[in-house]
Amino acid sequence: MNIEPIAFIRNDFTEKFGIPRQSGLADVESLIVFEPEYRDPSALRGIDGFSHLWLIWGFSEAKFERWSPTVRPPRLGGNKRLGVFATRSPFRPNSLGLSCVELGGVVDLGAEGLALSVLGADLMNGTPIYDIKPYLSYADARPEAKGGFTDSAGSLEVEVEIPDGLYEKLPEEKRAALMSVLKNDPRPTYQSDPAREYGMAFGGMNVKFKVSGGVLTVTDIERTV
DSSP, X not given: OOOOOSEEXXXXXOSSTTOOSSTTSSOOEEEEEEXXXXXXXXXXTTGXXXXXXXXXXXXXXXXXXXXXXXXXXXXXXXXSXXXXXXXXXXXXXXXEEEEEEEEEEEEXXXXXXXXXXXXXXXXXXXXXEEEEEEOOHHHHOOTTXXXXXXXXXXXXXXXXXXXXXXXXXXXXXXXXXXXXXXXXXXXXXXXXXXXXXXXXXXXXXEXXXXXXXXXXXXXXXXXXX
16 A cells, blocks of 8 residues: 655744654644645535544654564663654654644645644654544543553653843744653663753754753753754
């Protein structure tokens, strides 16, 4: 079976580093822009009655020659192997991802037709979307569900400090979104060197930071566009 994208995501994540580990962790707005064949407004009739959506998408930047039955989840420090079907690794037989996002509304992009504004996507800019389905709380929510190895992995949240001079460099409309990304500590979980400076591309900026003692401190912000 061949599947083709019905849409592509458009947001401030221009590289893989810094993208939230799961959907819903950061309040970053994304646009779902449909391909010309799927821009019929009738296809979105009734979608505004739902608060959340499921996105089925492709790990377009996960390059590998063959799939492996086991992977090293970063949440476990990258040292322990688990079955690929017991993880959400991008390196899987069909490279498909599944994310739950909050629907912000339907947006008219003029020549590009109607698009969907969504919050909480864990997708890189340009990621292909293969299908969209409404989230149904009565069927999809399972509060009693077990989280496997993630239940014992602990919280990854950190305190974020941005010096006043740097905070003022941030466009006002991007401040809250960037803070929500940084508080989830973008570093790979197996990296913990407090002296290392990291750089993360976000919304036309290169955000540099260090992490020590549970505090992420932004050290510089450079405009890239």
